[in-house]
Ligand SMILES: Nc1ncnc2c1ncn2[C@@H]1O[C@H](COP(=O)(O)OP(=O)(O)O)[C@@H](O)[C@H]1O
C-alpha cells in the first residue's frame with residue numbers, strides 16, 4: 316500500500332531530524348521541503364525570503380509542496396509555515412497521513428536558541444524576543460497544526476537513542492491507524 320507521510324509542526328519541532336530517521340527505518344524516501352525548494356530554486360531559503368519577501372516564498376513553497384506531493388512511498392518534512400498558507404494543510408490531508416510534531420515550548424526554545432541563523436523569521440532575535448516569536452507563532456498556527464490526522468510528542472530527539480525510540484513510537488502509531 317502506497318505511503319505518503321507529512322510531518323508538520325513549528326520550527327524546531329524535529330520534522331527534519333525525525334523525518335530523516337523515520338524514512339530510513341521505514342524504507343521510505345525522505346524529502347525535506349526546505350531542502351527540496353533550495354535544490355529546485357538553486358537558492359537558499361534565506362535568499363528567497365530576502366529577494367521575494369515572505370509572500371513570494373509562500374508561493375514557491377506551495378508549488379514545491381505540490382511537486383513533492385507527487386512522490387510515492389515518501390516522508391515529507393514540511394517547513395514550519397507550510398500548513399498555514401493557502402489550502403496546504405487540506406492538500407496534505409487529502410494526499411497523505413499528516414503528523415503534527417507537538418514539541419513543548421521549552422524544547423522549541425532550547426533547540427531554536429542554537430539554530431536561529433538559517434531561519435529568516437528568527438535571525439537576530441534576543442532570547443526574550445525568540446520566546447515571544449515562539450509563543451505568538453504557536454498561538455496563531457495551532458488552528459492549522461491541529462488539523463493534522465495524528466499528533467506526536469517530539470521532545471525526545473536529543474540523542475541517537477531518543478531518536479531511535481521516537482522512530483519506533485511513530486512507526487507503531489502509524490501502523491495502528
Ligand atoms: N539529534 C540532535 N542533536 C542536537 N540537536 C538537535 C538534534 N535534532 C534536532 N536538534 C536541534 O533541533 C533543531 C530542530 O530540529 P529540526 O529537525 O531541524 O526541526 P524542524 O525541521 O522541525 O525545524 C535543530 O535545528 C537542532 O538545533
Ligand SMILES: O=C(O)C1=C[C@@H](OP(=O)(O)O)[C@@H](O)[C@H](O)C1
Pocket residue numbers: 324325326327330331349360393394395396397433434435436
Ligand atoms: O515556520 C516557518 O515559517 C518557516 C520554517 C522553516 O522550516 P523549519 O520548520 O524546518 O525550520 C522554513 O520553511 C522557513 O524558514 C519558514
Ligand SMILES: [Mg+2]
Pocket residue numbers: 330331347349392393394
Ligand atoms: Mg526542518
